Amino acid sequence: MGHLLANIDLTFLIASVVKIVFLTFLVILPMVAYSVYAERRFSAVIQDRVGPNRTGIPLTLFGFKKDIQILGIGGLTQPMADGIKFLLKEDFTPKSVNAFYYWLAPCLTMVPALMTCVVLPFGSELRLSDLNGLLSWVYGVIGMADLPVFSSVPVPSVIADLSVGPLYTFAIASLGVYGIVIAGWASNSKYPFLGGVRASAQMISYELSLGLSIIPVLMVFGELNLTKMSIYQDANGWLLLPLWGEGLSLARWVLWIPMGLSFCIFVVAMFAETNRLPFDMAECETELVAGYHTEYSSMKFALFFLGEYAAMIIGSGLAVTLFLGGWSIPFGPLIGLGYSAGDTPLWLGLLHIGVFLGKIVFFILFFILIRWTLPRFRFDQLMKLGWMVMFELALFNVVLTAFLMWLVPLK
Amino acid sequence: MATIFVKRPKLAWHESWFISTFAKGLKITLGHALKTFLEITGKKEKVTMEYPEQKWDDNLPEYYRGAPALVTDEQDRERCVSCQLCEFICPPKAIRITPGEIPSDDPWAKVEKRPKEFDIDMTRCIYCGMCEEVCPEQAIYLRKDYAITGESRAELMHDKAKLYQIGGKRIGLVNKWNELK
Known part of the structure; x- marks a missing residue:
């Protein structure tokens, strides 16, 4: 036991905990809350409405304004109001449900969605030793000069640098379907049941094309580590924007076609996986009341909601990492904003994190725009598209990539 | 009999494959979004009033x-x-x-x-x-x-x-x- 404890790298442990808290509670969860707000506002402007544009903050007594407005966009505290509303609503458990599974289902939707975020490289690396000057100044002020300072080894901006990144994500993300199926089953009511059955059929069908669509990508990278993929794309051009480094070679431009196809299949399958319109057969308000969460109320309902949006954010993160260069800044190496191992200043590391989050925000806005543009597919059309088009296309894409890589070898 | 047989429109391949139709849909939604967004942020004249703050009394x-x-x-x-x-x-x-x-x-x-x-x-x-x-x-x-x-x-x-x-x-x-x- 003592031997085991002695082998624990305390710095690594603390850094991991800090990163988990940062990514989950300070990035993903606020982003989930604000993407709900963004969804409401964006859908409103698409439909020529205004949307939630005012939220009364009960702080007027202390001299604050009643609402915070930035650029004329009000209601920015709406997510807090929503959260408080969900917490204060009556948590009603119908008599006929199977209570254990009824309680389990919301957790099973939320937890996998959050767990997948550990392999996402949300930034390059943070060289915390850049802060040592400041730190020793602070120590000088408080008169204790011999306190520890940061080591010169940079902290990688990823929680778990697994060498099976995308596989891990798919393995965990597909557990999310259990939440929906169990919710549908445990509710003991026909609409949730139909929603759950549909969701399982749909997610199993699209899982195939989702998995197959990234095989060409993995073939090009020759790699399953998401961090290394990001580093490669930073130096040699994004997969869909091969405009610098090795990206200017003929091989990369020939591969642009199957990569574009892969991206399209990946994004469509991602829509189906996250149960977003035009593929939200599991909810399908027009047919199934509210689908699998018809019988849920208050925070349990909110957990389904949060799980859906968290899955959306993680999915966007994965798409960005695989196809759009992850945290890399476009033309980074050309304008001196590229990554170099162990030699990236702290501000650039932070800028990389910002760029990654910016790309995700862009992707989420795209998700929302699609939702309010396309009508819902019929269930048979959905299955037909999944099995007759997407699956074949993804398979064909693997063969096409292999052929093109044989024809014009990389490097 | 006053029956009108509506003919199903024949779609071109790019229409049935959601390529041109998708672009058209995005153009419509983005156009409306941009117009209303400019109205909300006050860069463009509004056609509506925000009731409790503004009144038509x-x-x-x-x-x-x-x-x-x-x-x-x-x-x-x-x-x-x-x-x-x-x-x-x-x-x-x-x-x-x-x-x-x-x-x-x-x-x-x-x-x-x-x-x-x-x-x-x-x-x-x-x-x-x-x-x-x-x-x-x-x-x-x-x-x-x-x-x-x-x-x-x-x-x-x-x-x-x-x-x-x-x-x-x-x-x-x-x-x-x-x-x-």
Whole structure:
């Protein structure tokens, strides 16, 4: 036991905990809350409405304004109001449900969605030793000069640098379907049941094309580590924007076609996986009341909601990492904003994190725009598209990539 | 038979594969989003008003039909003589009048009647203006108040005091009770 404890790298442990808290509670969860707000506002402007544009903050007594407005966009505290509303609503458990599974289902939707975020490289690396000057100044002020300072080894901006990144994500993300199926089953009511059955059929069908669509990508990278993929794309051009480094070679431009196809299949399958319109057969308000969460109320309902949006954010993160260069800044190496191992200043590391989050925000806005543009597919059309088009296309894409890589070898 | 056979439009390949149709859809949604967004942020003129902050009250037309109210004449006499015509004509039966006699020592004893109680149930009133139309004494008018709210049903039962408070004084055409006739 003592031997085991002695082998624990305390710095690594603390850094991991800090990163988990940062990514989950300070990035993903606020982003989930604000993407709900963004969804409401964006859908409103698409439909020529205004949307939630005012939220009364009960702080007027202390001299604050009643609402915070930035650029004329009000209601920015709406997510807090929503959260408080969900917490204060009556948590009603119908008599006929199977209570254990009824309680389990919301957790099973939320937890996998959050767990997948550990392999996402949300930034390059943070060289915390850049802060040592400041730190020793602070120590000088408080008169204790011999306190520890940061080591010169940079902290990688990823929680778990697994060498099976995308596989891990798919393995965990597909557990999310259990939440929906169990919710549908445990509710003991026909609409949730139909929603759950549909969701399982749909997610199993699209899982195939989702998995197959990234095989060409993995073939090009020759790699399953998401961090290394990001580093490669930073130096040699994004997969869909091969405009610098090795990206200017003929091989990369020939591969642009199957990569574009892969991206399209990946994004469509991602829509189906996250149960977003035009593929939200599991909810399908027009047919199934509210689908699998018809019988849920208050925070349990909110957990389904949060799980859906968290899955959306993680999915966007994965798409960005695989196809759009992850945290890399476009033309980074050309304008001196590229990554170099162990030699990236702290501000650039932070800028990389910002760029990654910016790309995700862009992707989420795209998700929302699609939702309010396309009508819902019929269930048979959905299955037909999944099995007759997407699956074949993804398979064909693997063969096409292999052929093109044989024809014009990389490097 | 007046049957029209609607022919299913034949889609080009790029339409049935959601390529051109998708682009068209995105153009429409983004166009609307941009237009409304500019309106919200004040870069473009709005066609709508944000109600509680901005109101159109100054532009309400003369004939606007808001909450009904009782009025007094130029000598502060209650115009209503409780003839109950409005009560009988009111389509949703929102008006209840209890007539009362004017005592003989009152300066307006010759009018003989005035309402002892006059209640308008604003949860029933449909703002049709029939009471105003039918009143022979021009005692009841539809005012421009439209935001009639309350926290209970009782609050929305406008009694005589409330109705005169909303209505106020109105100098009108009926002069049969005063010296001008």
